[in-house]
Amino acid sequence: MADPPPVFPPEEFRARTARLQATMARHGIDALLLTTPWDLFYVTGFLTRFWESPARPWFVIVPSGADPVAVIPEIGADLMRRTWLTDIRTWPAPDPRDDGVTLLADTLAALVPDGGRIGLPMGAESHLRMPLADYQRLTAVLAGRDFTDATATIRQVREVKSEAEIALIRAACSIAGRAFDRVPDIARPGTPLSRVFRDFQAALLQEGADWVAYLAGGAGPGGYGDVISPADDRPLREGDVLMLDTGAVHRGHFCDFDRNFAIGAPAPAVQRAHAALVAATDHVLLALRPGMTAREVHARLFARLRDAGLTPLGGRLGHGLGLTLTEWPSFSPLDDTPLRAGMVLTLEPGVELEPGRILVHEENLVLRENGAELLSPPAPAVMPVIGP
Amino acid sequence: MADPPPVFPPEEFRARTARLQATMARHGIDALLLTTPWDLFYVTGFLTRFWESPARPWFVIVPSGADPVAVIPEIGADLMRRTWLTDIRTWPAPDPRDDGVTLLADTLAALVPDGGRIGLPMGAESHLRMPLADYQRLTAVLAGRDFTDATATIRQVREVKSEAEIALIRAACSIAGRAFDRVPDIARPGTPLSRVFRDFQAALLQEGADWVAYLAGGAGPGGYGDVISPADDRPLREGDVLMLDTGAVHRGHFCDFDRNFAIGAPAPAVQRAHAALVAATDHVLLALRPGMTAREVHARLFARLRDAGLTPLGGRLGHGLGLTLTEWPSFSPLDDTPLRAGMVLTLEPGVELEPGRILVHEENLVLRENGAELLSPPAPAVMPVIGP
Numbered sequence: 001m002a003d004p005p006p007v008f009p010p011e012e013f014r015a016r017t018a019r020l021q022a023t024m025a026r027h028g029i030d031a032l033l034l035t036t037p038w039d040l041f042y043v044t045g046f047l048t049r050f051w052e053s054p055a056r057p058w059f060v061i062v063p064s065g066a067d068p069v070a071v072i073p074e075i076g077a078d079l080m081r082r083t084w085l086t087d088i089r090t091w092p093a094p095d096p097r098d099d100g101v102t103l104l105a106d107t108l109a110a111l112v113p114d115g116g117r118i119g120l121p122m123g124a125e126s127h128l129r130m131p132l133a134d135y136q137r138l139t140a141v142l143a144g145r146d147f148t149d150a151t152a153t154i155r156q157v158r159e160v161k162s163e164a165e166i167a168l169i170r171a172a173c174s175i176a177g178r179a180f181d182r183v184p185d186i187a188r189p190g191t192p193l194s195r196v197f198r199d200f201q202a203a204l205l206q207e208g209a210d211w212v213a214y215l216a217g218g219a220g221p222g223g224y225g226d227v228i229s230p231a232d233d234r235p236l237r238e239g240d241v242l243m244l245d246t247g248a249v250h251r252g253h254f255c256d257f258d259r260n261f262a263i264g265a266p267a268p269a270v271q272r273a274h275a276a277l278v279a280a281t282d283h284v285l286l287a288l289r290p291g292m293t294a295r296e297v298h299a300r301l302f303a304r305l306r307d308a309g310l311t312p313l314g315g316r317l318g319h320g321l322g323l324t325l326t327e328w329p330s331f332s333p334l335d336d337t338p339l340r341a342g343m344v345l346t347l348e349p350g351v352e353l354e355p356g357r358i359l360v361h362e363e364n365l366v367l368r369e370n371g372a373e374l375l376s377p378p379a380p381a382v383m384p385v386i387g388p
Numbered sequence: 389m390a391d392p393p394p395v396f397p398p399e400e401f402r403a404r405t406a407r408l409q410a411t412m413a414r415h416g417i418d419a420l421l422l423t424t425p426w427d428l429f430y431v432t433g434f435l436t437r438f439w440e441s442p443a444r445p446w447f448v449i450v451p452s453g454a455d456p457v458a459v460i461p462e463i464g465a466d467l468m469r470r471t472w473l474t475d476i477r478t479w480p481a482p483d484p485r486d487d488g489v490t491l492l493a494d495t496l497a498a499l500v501p502d503g504g505r506i507g508l509p510m511g512a513e514s515h516l517r518m519p520l521a522d523y524q525r526l527t528a529v530l531a532g533r534d535f536t537d538a539t540a541t542i543r544q545v546r547e548v549k550s551e552a553e554i555a556l557i558r559a560a561c562s563i564a565g566r567a568f569d570r571v572p573d574i575a576r577p578g579t580p581l582s583r584v585f586r587d588f589q590a591a592l593l594q595e596g597a598d599w600v601a602y603l604a605g606g607a608g609p610g611g612y613g614d615v616i617s618p619a620d621d622r623p624l625r626e627g628d629v630l631m632l633d634t635g636a637v638h639r640g641h642f643c644d645f646d647r648n649f650a651i652g653a654p655a656p657a658v659q660r661a662h663a664a665l666v667a668a669t670d671h672v673l674l675a676l677r678p679g680m681t682a683r684e685v686h687a688r689l690f691a692r693l694r695d696a697g698l699t700p701l702g703g704r705l706g707h708g709l710g711l712t713l714t715e716w717p718s719f720s721p722l723d724d725t726p727l728r729a730g731m732v733l734t735l736e737p738g739v740e741l742e743p744g745r746i747l748v749h750e751e752n753l754v755l756r757e758n759g760a761e762l763l764s765p766p767a768p769a770v771m772p773v774i775g776p
Contacts, residue, residue: 202590228438
């Protein structure tokens with residue numbers, strides 16, 4: 001059988017590992033212990049939807065001075081052997097007596113001397129993807145080692161994308177752009193929103209998405225209620241604004257942007273608000289530079305919307321993007337992160353038109369030394385109208 | 389705007405909560421702290437794909453003597469208010485200074501007296517879906533309370549499905565069954581496997597899946613290599629066996645079964661092995677009874693395959709199913725779980741035909757007092773042939 005080509009050549013992963021190790025050295029970390037789909041994929045290229053099963057934990061260790069080591073369930077050994085990793089240790093999971101804890105502890109003990117520091121992502125936007133009781137057993141067995149928060153290390157490295165990553169995120173954006181172009185054929189007046197969601201996901205697949213990890217949206221007269229609900233069966237009606245927000249996946253990389261559509265001619269206030277959202281986005285796209293902080297981006301979007309006489313939504317107005325639907329940083333008044341060239345970001349300004357009726361717009365971009373480069377095909381300022 | 393109808397009426401959630409509270413009482417747990425999509429959905433009916441963003445933690449507390457309390461990011465308040473919960477507390481997440489920890493600690497402190505026990509799933513097949521550093525802050529603030537493993541409590545209750553849950557899992561299985569019926573139109577000789585994966589996902593959506601959370605599979609001459617790989621671009625060829633294994637989601641409930649197809653006439657050994665897999669499954673379907681242990685199910689499948697002259701795969705040969713692609717128990721030699729009426733299970737026998745060439749078959753069922761009831765439309769013993 002042909003092995004599927006790896007997502008990236010080994011040099012890409014070697015470069016990432018070297019950057020991680022340099023950052024670990026600055027933070028005094030002797031080894032990274034990684035447990036999530038995105039961190040394992042980042043270091044190894046190990047790509048599978050099998051993570052959907054919560055049954056088995058998976059581990060990759062990045063030592064300070066050697067190639068990463070995989071400690072994984074036997075069922076994944078063949079797939080991991082197709083990556084650039086050569087040190088792959090397995091156990092027959094699930095094992096209720098010891099689900100990889102001893103193998104992981106032995107591996108870590110050989111890589112990190114007593115008194116050394118093992119770093120895990122423990123901070124914002126991180127999870128520990130293994131049973132908590134097993135983590136407690138691990139730290140008890142390795143009581144001589146210090147388990148410390150390595151979020152800053154991972155974040156420092158993962159936030160800046162390589163050209164190879166940017167190309168895949170751009171491709172995911174193009175796929176979604178082509179699917180959005182087909183929405184006027186999918187979202188006819190009278191079509192239930194649940195049917196629109198199904199057909200739009202099918203369109204994303206037909207346009208080249210490997211899978212559709214995320215779709216949310218809404219439809220309602222002159223705006224929608226929230227942006228995280230699944231679809232109901234209500235038919236689209238004249239006067240509705242329809243919004244679809246998708247995270248389509250191409251070779252493990254996400255896009256994350258939305259588009260708005262008017263079912264029949266939109267009210268002038270809705271059309272004006274949409275144009276203001278696009279204008280605020282365009283303004284920030286032109287202004288973005290490395291060194292600007294995340295909170296400054298929020299402030300600019302917020303001020304533009306307020307100056308247009310609109311009520312900006314609370315919460316963040318954009319975020320990082322890449323191996324997950326959302327990544328650090330957050331465009332919020334609380335995030336001091338300085339932007340760096342190579343960051344892939346979303347601008348996601350939203351306004352409340354009336355209580356319970358909102359409008360949200362979103363674009364994806366990569367920040368270059370000299371400014372922003374759009375990755376999503378830009379939305380028109382005039383909201384597309386789907387006629388009767 | 390019309391609110392989407394809740395997946396279940398409040399009585400369903402009240403019954404679940406009562407069962408959880410009775411089990412908590414037996415285990416001496418004063419409150420459950422839940423953090424995962426599946427546990428929150430189980431208790432509240434809160435259904436969103438927004439979990440795909442790792443940015444925000446979400447909490448539901450089940451006190452020993454009162455209705456559950458939600459402690460969630462503001463962005464989810466509207467959606468949570470459509471569930472049966474009335475006590476919904478929110479904070480403006482993400483907040484890098486305090487991402488809900490103080491609100492969660494205050495809420496828990498008021499519900500659980502000093503010296504009391506707060507249970508979380510910490511054991512097999514569980515994760516803590518919040519930053520580990522925030523969990524450590526929480527336990528430090530509530531140092532007078534005992535944080536204990538509540539996996540047994542959750543598992544005891546969630547393993548036995550209600551008729552309402554069974555109906556939705558059956559519906560998910562029917563959707564997948566109709567999509568599998570269309571595979572002969574999708575998987576023509578010469579079609580790249582990646583195209584088959586995309587078109588099969590589109591078929592699942594067209595047949596009624598809300599989304600396709602899982603698709604894996606493989607294709608190769610006389611068998612495939614593993615069952616967790618994403619698709620490559622290799623075209624299907626005469627002599628290949630194609631397997632597709634899907635977890636399609638219907639109103640938050642999963643199916644999980646696969647089907648095998650021969651591209652052109654299969655080798656007699658392949659056809660015999662397929663018939664033996666179906667026969668072993670049928671044998672266990674007839675034998676299954678409450679009180680049988682998970683390991684006995686494994687032993688029966690294993691023996692049947694071995695007696696047919698085949699080499700059974702290592703690892704588990706089936707598992708629980710419901711709110712996630714896989715749930716407890718595991719049909720493995722290490723799992724002593726006694727089966728109970730109301731459990732929804734998969735039988736997933738597999739054999740190795742030659743090194744690196746396997747064949748896996750899977751069906752979904754609900755265990756009744758008097759035996760198994762199939763939920764997946766049964767596979768034919770003779771592998772369907774997709775002609776040239």
